[in-house]
Amino acid sequence: MMSEKRWRGRRIVVVVVMLAGVAFVAPWRAGAQRQAEAQIAATRDSAQVEPGTMNVHWNEGAADCTKTSLPPLQVHRYNAQTYILRESLCSTFEAPFMYLLIGSRRAMLIDTGDVADAAQMPLEKTVMSLLPMSGLAKLRLLVVHTHRHLDHRAGDVQFTGLADVEVVGYDIASVRKFYQFDNWKDGIAEIDLGGRIVEAMATPGHNETEVSFYDRNTGLFFSGDFMMPARLLIDDPSADMDSAEKVAAFVRDRPVSYVLGGHIEMDAKGNLFPWESRYHPNEHVLQMTKEDLLALPGALRGFNGFYSVVQTKSGPFVMIDSMRILMIFGAGVILALVLIVWVIAWFVRRGKRKRMMRGMA
Numbered sequence: 001m002m003s004e005k006r007w008r009g010r011r012i013v014v015v016v017v018m019l020a021g022v023a024f025v026a027p028w029r030a031g032a033q034r035q036a037e038a039q040i041a042a043t044r045d046s047a048q049v050e051p052g053t054m055n056v057h058w059n060e061g062a063a064d065c066t067k068t069s070l071p072p073l074q075v076h077r078y079n080a081q082t083y084i085l086r087e088s089l090c091s092t093f094e095a096p097f098m099y100l101l102i103g104s105r106r107a108m109l110i111d112t113g114d115v116a117d118a119a120q121m122p123l124e125k126t127v128m129s130l131l132p133m134s135g136l137a138k139l140r141l142l143v144v145h146t147h148r149h150l151d152h153r154a155g156d157v158q159f160t161g162l163a164d165v166e167v168v169g170y171d172i173a174s175v176r177k178f179y180q181f182d183n184w185k186d187g188i189a190e191i192d193l194g195g196r197i198v199e200a201m202a203t204p205g206h207n208e209t210e211v212s213f214y215d216r217n218t219g220l221f222f223s224g225d226f227m228m229p230a231r232l233l234i235d236d237p238s239a240d241m242d243s244a245e246k247v248a249a250f251v252r253d254r255p256v257s258y259v260l261g262g263h264i265e266m267d268a269k270g271n272l273f274p275w276e277s278r279y280h281p282n283e284h285v286l287q288m289t290k291e292d293l294l295a296l297p298g299a300l301r302g303f304n305g306f307y308s309v310v311q312t313k314s315g316p317f318v319m320i321d322s323m324r325i326l327m328i329f330g331a332g333v334i335l336a337l338v339l340i341v342w343v344i345a346w347f348v349r350r351g352k353r354k355r356m357m358r359g360m361a
């Protein structure tokens with residue numbers, strides 16, 4: 001303290017001002033630099049790939065679906081060779097997204113949604129109407145899945161057995177056999193649609209059969225339930241982290257126009273809609289970015305293993321370990337049952353004691 005007293009006031013003021021300047025300006029400059037870099041990367045990425053539009057307003061469902069008549073399927077034309085389809089919230093609360101990519105030799109449909117009945121959900125009819133002719137017949141179609149959960153493959157039945165349509169199985173053996181990843185964990189398979197190569201990679205974590213797709217032509221990354229503006233349900237956190245790191249490394253030096261997942265369960269501010277809600281007013285947009293994919297490993301590092309909401313500059317990541325939550329729920333139910341039985345037994349015993357006492361009296 002004695003030596004500080006010898007400092008001249010002016011020097012203290014200068015040092016304080018400099019420190020304050022560094023503290024205030026450095027983060028601002030870092031933030032501005034990050035923003036500028038992201039902007040440059042986005043511009044470079046969109047310049048390198050075939051353009052498309054995400055200017056679409058998805059049907060928001062209804063508070064009372066019995067009082068509205070929404071079309072079961074909404075179709076958005078991203079560009080002439082790429083379509084995004086979504087099942088209506090009033091048809092299924094899952095409201096899953098499906099993607100149709102058209103090449104010169106064949107087309108590929110990613111996922112078939114949550115509704116099997118063609119009378120309720122005219123998926124096959126709609127997809128076929130979007131396919132161009134190839135000679136006298138429609139272009140050949142390949143049907144693949146992001147993973148085996150029913151809300152991504154219930155519509156398979158509308159396509160199985162059709163001529164010129166191949167439906168890839170959804171079980172783990174069929175998935176491995178079809179993509180022939182030389183190494184399941186790190187392998188990348190190329191699907192050639194004719195003038196359009198789609199790369200497929202295993203991204204287990206949400207589910208063991210999860211596969212993500214990257215379309216070189218459009219720079220679109222299809223992330224299924226592995227990454228989306230919704231609850232990220234994680235079956236296997238360690239596998240999910242490996243997948244997130246693998247995907248981040250994959251996209252880092254590739255152009256990514258948009259990241260498109262399987263569902264939307266958030267509003268524009270990042271608040272979750274109630275579970276199984278069929279009404280999504282002011283819904284979050286479907287598209288996410290390369291920055292979001294790059295932020296995923298960091299968000300997963302902040303996951304407590306049960307339920308976490310990790311805020312990033314991309315927005316909140318809501319992560320839930322579905323298996324552990326189920327186990328806790330199961331244990332809670334068992335505990336509640338044991339307590340109920342114990343309380344009933346106690347009352348029965350007390351009643352018996354009282355009757356005995358009365359008998360003795």
Ligand SMILES: [Zn+2]
Nearest residue numbers: 147149206225
């Ligand atoms: Zn799923």
Ligand SMILES: [Zn+2]
Nearest residue numbers: 149151225262
């Ligand atoms: Zn799903």
